[in-house]
Amino acid sequence: xxxxxxxxxxxxxxxARLLDLGGHTWKPVGDERTAISETPDDGWGGAIVVxxxxxxxxxxxxxxxxxxxxxxxxxxLLIGGNRLDELDLRDELxxxxxxxxFHPRELEARLRHLFWRAGSGTAPELVEYADLVLNxxxxxxxxxxxxxxxxYMEYELLKFLAQHPGKVFTRETLLSRVWGYEYYxxxxxxxxxxxxxxxxxxxxxxxxxxxxxSVGYRFGQSRWGV
Amino acid sequence: xxxxxxxxxxxxxxxARLLDLGGHTWKPVGDERTAISETPDDGWGGAIVVxxxxxxxxxxxxxxxxxxxxxxxxxxLLIGGNRLDELDLRDELxxxxxxxxFHPRELEARLRHLFWRAGSGTAPELVEYADLVLNxxxxxxxxxxxxxxxxYMEYELLKFLAQHPGKVFTRETLLSRVWGYEYYxxxxxxxxxxxxxxxxxxxxxxxxxxxxxSVGYRFGQSRWGV
DNA sequence: GCGATCGTGAACGCAACGTGAACAGGGCCG
DNA sequence: CGGCCCTGTTCACGTTGCGTTCACGATCGC
Numbered sequence: 001x002x003x004x005x006x007x008x009x010x011x012x013x014x015x016a017r018l019l020d021l022g023g024h025t026w027k028p029v030g031d032e033r034t035a036i037s038e039t040p041d042d043g044w045g046g047a048i049v050v051x052x053x054x055x056x057x058x059x060x061x062x063x064x065x066x067x068x069x070x071x072x073x074x075x076x077l078l079i080g081g082n083r084l085d086e087l088d089l090r091d092e093l094x095x096x097x098x099x100x101x102f103h104p105r106e107l108e109a110r111l112r113h114l115f116w117r118a119g120s121g122t123a124p125e126l127v128e129y130a131d132l133v134l135n136x137x138x139x140x141x142x143x144x145x146x147x148x149x150x151x152y153m154e155y156e157l158l159k160f161l162a163q164h165p166g167k168v169f170t171r172e173t174l175l176s177r178v179w180g181y182e183y184y185x186x187x188x189x190x191x192x193x194x195x196x197x198x199x200x201x202x203x204x205x206x207x208x209x210x211x212x213x214s215v216g217y218r219f220g221q222s223r224w225g226v
Numbered sequence: 227x228x229x230x231x232x233x234x235x236x237x238x239x240x241x242a243r244l245l246d247l248g249g250h251t252w253k254p255v256g257d258e259r260t261a262i263s264e265t266p267d268d269g270w271g272g273a274i275v276v277x278x279x280x281x282x283x284x285x286x287x288x289x290x291x292x293x294x295x296x297x298x299x300x301x302x303l304l305i306g307g308n309r310l311d312e313l314d315l316r317d318e319l320x321x322x323x324x325x326x327x328f329h330p331r332e333l334e335a336r337l338r339h340l341f342w343r344a345g346s347g348t349a350p351e352l353v354e355y356a357d358l359v360l361n362x363x364x365x366x367x368x369x370x371x372x373x374x375x376x377x378y379m380e381y382e383l384l385k386f387l388a389q390h391p392g393k394v395f396t397r398e399t400l401l402s403r404v405w406g407y408e409y410y411x412x413x414x415x416x417x418x419x420x421x422x423x424x425x426x427x428x429x430x431x432x433x434x435x436x437x438x439x440s441v442g443y444r445f446g447q448s449r450w451g452v
Numbered sequence: 453g454c455g456a457t458c459g460t461g462a463a464c465g466c467a468a469c470g471t472g473a474a475c476a477g478g479g480c481c482g
Numbered sequence: 483c484g485g486c487c488c489t490g491t492t493c494a495c496g497t498t499g500c501g502t503t504c505a506c507g508a509t510c511g512c
Contacts, residue, residue: 099329139394
């Protein structure tokens with residue numbers, strides 16, 4: 001994980017303690033100049049800027065970050081309750097803020113949520129395994145870049161399997177969890193759908209779905225000892 | 227400005243007072259059902275959900291909103307400090323949160339920042355996709371330069387679809403979000419409107435609206451990247 | 453070699469979808 | 483007030499996709 005940029009240097013001891021306890025790596029930064037020179041190769045994982053007495057320095061750093069001089073996102077502020085007015089007309093300079101003094105669990109929650117947003121917030125909901133990609137929003141699937149034309153049940157079955165890679169499912173389990181009801185006569189129905197899935201996956205990727213004799217089927221993670 | 231959805235009904239008096247003083251219009255909503263039936267024609271401006279004693283109801287409402295049943299964004303939580311744990315693994319259910327009891331100016335700042343974020347991201351009066359252009363101000367539509375003569379519902383349906391290109395919507399979702407109410411008998415109504423839309427789009431562009439069998443309809447092609 | 457298990461091909465039957473037309477309500481104009 | 487037109491909704495019918503089933507051959511374990 002990339003380190004967090006923390007301003008000022010040194011940061012308040014409560015903040016340093018919380019970051020250490022939370023398992024974050026971080027670097028204190030006094031001003032913009034040192035921030036640039038101290039930038040890791042793979043960039044910063046985010047920034048926490050304390051808006052305290054010298055708020056000018058803090059805002060200047062935020063402006064530099066947002067201008068693009070520093071590869072930092074997201075940006076969280078720590079700000080005293082009596083300085084809330086300073087947030088006015090500065091919406092573009094921060095992603096979230098937390099009142100100082102802060103509740104440790106609140107700050108933790110905000111950090112977690114910010115990282116979550118930066119990571120998977122805007123991206124479409126995908127299920128991925130090796131070359132296989134399932135887009136849950138568009139009901140489309142692709143393997144190694146080429147789209148697959150799956151029917152509804154094929155898609156649902158593949159989705160369920162890909163969501164639990166490596167796990168073996170009996171036909172009864174698949175029927176109850178993919179089809180959604182108890183089934184008596186035709187457990188062979190699963191076989192047929194598995195076959196069609198393998199056919200559409202292509203000879204190259206057909207082995208993604210492995211047969212576990214006398215048990216059921218497993219998706220992925222069975223590399224034949226490779 | 228579109229009204230804010232506020233849960234529960236009635237909301238805490240401090241919250242109501244702050245919203246009134248801040249000049250916001252808002253509606254208290256007890257549960258998902260009334261939220262759907264009370265949805266204004268032009269949607270909600272956002273939501274404030276209090277996570278209190280009956281947190282199940284609150285989370286259920288959030289889930290309904292995020293599932294797409296309700297056209298609400300952004301979503302802000304009010305949550306007690308002793309319930310912060312509940313935020314865990316629920317990142318996708320909210321955009322921001324504020325500790326309860328809250329500092330009035332903090333809540334104001336968070337609301338302002340949320341609206342700013344929502345506004346700066348998507349503010350166009352035009353909806354465009356490939357050759358299709360929708361002018362939201364004049365209620366006019368055009369494809370490849372030639373204007374389309376759409377009825378009200380056709381326009382609303384096309385607008386909604388074009389605003390979420392690539393995403394698949396069930397008929398029920400379309401009925402609740404375009405028509406704006408729960409529907410019992412005729413999900414086929416959607417089919418007919420889709421057909422008329424396709425007809426007016428012309429044979430050349432009819433494929434803009436794709437049928438996803440057993441699921442619903444999708445506008446445009448999928449988006450594998452962001 | 454025998455039974456159990458699974459793959460394969462083809463056929464059936466249903467439900468989801470497209471299509472055309474008719475119905476009902478509302479606004480407009482004469 | 484009574485026509486007409488526009489529009490949203492519903493119904494009935496035809497078609498196709500596809501989920502399911504069956505029969506048979508292949509394969510594995512014992």
